[in-house]
Amino acid sequence: MNRFAVARPHTVEQASRLVTDARFSLPVLKGGGMDLVDHMKEGLLEPDLLVELRGLGAVPGGEGIVADGAGVRIDGRVTLAEIAASRIVNERAPVVARAVGSAATPQVRNVATAAGNLLQRPRCWYYRNEQFECLKKGGLACFAADGENKFHAIFGDGPCYIVHPSNLAPALAVCDGVVHLAGGERASIRIADLYHLPAARVRDEHDLRPGEVITHITLAPAPRSGFHAVKEKQSFDWPLVMAAVTLELDGATITSARVCAGAVAPVPWPLPDVERRLSGVRVDDEAAVLDACSTAADGARPLAENAYKLALLPVAVQRAVLDAAGRPVETKR
Ligand SMILES: Cc1cc2nc3c(=O)[nH]c(=O)nc-3n(C[C@H](O)[C@H](O)[C@H](O)COP(=O)(O)OP(=O)(O)OC[C@H]3O[C@@H](n4cnc5c(N)ncnc54)[C@H](O)[C@@H]3O)c2cc1C
Known part of the structure; x- marks a missing residue:
């Protein structure tokens, strides 16, 4: 793993500035770090600055998930375990609690954050293996197309056949989820507009721009879900x-x-x-x-x-x- 610095900003604005700071060649935001650190260990990403969002301070007890009109507002730094256990989420949008409650393992859910879950990268084994120069890494071929593709896409028509790995994303999609942003020009983006198909741009999956930080997520009430x-x-x-x-x-x-x-x-x-x-x-x-x-x-x-x-x-x-x-x-x- 490469050497890197860690910054612990106190505000979202500081975090946004750090992640676009030209003194660093690859500054990245870190939520729980589950996927980010995996990438670093797998040799897929070599950031020279980790901007620790937990450095913004813990979400004060009970304030990470609150009622928002008839819907729900979830801080981007709230863990999957907190969402799964939330009375508000279970009453107003059980689909969201169930989706994250069945993801991964208890250990992962205790660390992984809502924002990080939405932005985690695909699990395709060719993408995850540094020795395969696939389309996502600037190569010329999708090795899954004619290779080991048991876990790959049945919709989307390529040219890359990843599946989006997030449990939270489809649950938010049926609740009109909106991701709220700071640090850029946009205030928010609908979950329905957050992701793009590989045919549109193959090297990444979401449409956040540099410097945009997810602050929170809102969703409409869906008590029967x-x-x-x-x-x-x-x-x-x-x-x-x-x-x-x-x-x-x-x-x-x-x-x-x-x-x-x-x-x-x-x-x-x-x-x-x-x-x-x-x-x-x-x-x-x-x-x-x-x-x-x-x-x-x-x-x-x-x-x-x-x-x-x-x-x-x-x-x-x-x-x-x-x-x-x-x-x-x-x-x-
Ligand atoms: C064994 C195992 C099984 C798993 N099973 C599942 C599963 O069944 N379903 C599932 O959904 N997931 C599963 N996961 C994946 C796990 O849930 C994700 O890796 C985790 O949710 C990522 O969240 P994080 O907070 O750790 O993100 P990080 O690793 O910290 O970040 C991920 C990405 O999000 C960006 N980011 C983080 N926070 C913000 C923010 N506030 N604003 C802008 N960008 C941000 C980071 O820069 C990075 O690019 C599994 C993981 C493991 C290890």
């Missing part, structure tokens, strides 16, 4: 597919739905056709719910080793719908 992830391992792993859902109900009948899939595309992947098909379906009719979700993988173009995701995705969406409706399916462990 749910999440389901299908994993190979229940802990210490990223999902194979995941689905986040919010519902509006009239009795047992769905009047409107928002559905976003994760781990299937380079960005959180909304499923508008499933949303339309769910309207009018009764949540106590599991077969009808599954039928409405059966088109979840329509339009997907699987690679050689990941067609299994076509079968998993409709089931993940159905189970997220049932979770949102308060009728979760028990999964055997």
Whole structure:
């Protein structure tokens, strides 16, 4: 690992100035450091300055997550464990609590921050291996396209086949999440506009500009919302597919739905056709719910080793719908 300096600014403005300070060749913001330090250990990133956001001071007890009108406001430095345990989040947007509560491991959730989770880099093993000069690192080829692609994208049409790894992002997408910024010209950006496909720009995944620091996230109320992830391992792993859902109900009948899939595309992947098909379906009719979700993988173009995701995705969406409706399916462990 290279030598680097650590700065502990007292304000977001100082943090923003440091991260664009021309005296350093690669200054970077550090939240929990889970992904950043991984990159440094893997030889993928050699920053000469880490700008420690925890140096801004701990979020005072209870103030990291607060009611925001009928919705919720979450400080960017709040940990995934704090979000998962928050009464406000569990009451107003259970999809968000469930999504982060099932991510990673308890140890990771105790350190990883909301902002860092949204901006973590993909897990593609070719990207993570410094010996592969893939498209993301300025190379000429995506090695996953014809290589080991079991965990890669079924949507998005390349030319790079990463999946976006964040559990939090699809959950925020169905709650009209907004990321609030300081240090740049923009005050905020919608989660729906935060990420881009590789065809637009392959070397990075999000549209934050240099110097922009995520201060907090706001989201609309979604009291009837749910999440389901299908994993190979229940802990210490990223999902194979995941689905986040919010519902509006009239009795047992769905009047409107928002559905976003994760781990299937380079960005959180909304499923508008499933949303339309769910309207009018009764949540106590599991077969009808599954039928409405059966088109979840329509339009997907699987690679050689990941067609299994076509079968998993409709089931993940159905189970997220049932979770949102308060009728979760028990999964055997
Ligand atoms: C074994 C394992 C399993 C995992 N499983 C999952 C999983 O199932 N689901 C999941 O979602 N994640 C999973 N993760 C990933 C983990 O959740 C992320 O690495 C973590 O959330 C990153 O957050 P952080 O605060 O540590 O970010 P950091 O590593 O500190 O930062 C990540 C990026 O965000 C930038 N950044 C951080 N804060 C800000 C800010 N306020 N403003 C602007 N930029 C900022 C940094 O500069 C950096 O580029 C797993 C990790 C491990 C090790």
